[in-house]
Amino acid sequence: MSVKRFGVSLEEELLENLDRLVTRHHFPNRSQAIRFLIRKSEVEEQWNMDMEVAGALVLIYDHHKRDIQKHMTALQHDYHCLIMSSQHIHLDHDMCLETITVKGKASKLIKLADKLKAVKGIRHGELVMSGIH
Numbered sequence: 052m053s054v055k056r057f058g059v060s061l062e063e064e065l066l067e068n069l070d071r072l073v074t075r076h077h078f079p080n081r082s083q084a085i086r087f088l089i090r091k092s093e094v095e096e097q098w099n100m101d102m103e104v105a106g107a108l109v110l111i112y113d114h115h116k117r118d119i120q121k122h123m124t125a126l127q128h129d130y131h132c133l134i135m136s137s138q139h140i141h142l143d144h145d146m147c148l149e150t151i152t153v154k155g156k157a158s159k160l161i162k163l164a165d166k167l168k169a170v171k172g173i174r175h176g177e178l179v180m181s182g183i184h
Contacts (some may be wrong), residue, residue, distance in 0.1 A: 059085075097182040099156040105135075108151040108164050115145055116172025123170055127151070130163045146174075154183070166177035 061069065069081055078084045097104055119159055127134055133155040140148045148175060151167075153160050168176035 060080060072146070094180065094182040098179070098180055101156050101158045103183060104157050104160065104180045105152075105154040105183045106160055106178055107177045108153060108160075108167065108176065110149045110151070110167060110173055111142075111145055111175045112149070112170075112173045113145050113148045119170060119172040123149070123167060126166050126170070130159070133159055133163055153178075 069084060072078070072088075073081055073084045076084065076087070078087065094104070095184040110123075112123075114120065127137070133153050135154055137149060139152045140150075142148055153163065160178065160180060164176065164178035167173065
């Protein structure tokens, strides 16, 4: 892949915002920050167009909550065609972290994530999606 150079004109305030982004994310330069923003925009378009994406759903929950494992497993079986793998980690005596790797239409992944996050006993859940094309 070859690199092409071009000039960009920005208002002073927008340039300051870009420089803050570079600092906050520890990018080596403005070019890397702009690449990041363009790729992020592409992924968001893929979500909005309901394209096939890949991602990870991270859930934190108290495994002592009645029937939580049963409900989570049933939902995962209902959406088995979207789930590539899952990993279960014991954080301490009570709390668990589950990472579920998913791939499919963005709307279906969001629906699965919303259903899992709504299970009683889930303390926190977050879906991260990324384009695969």
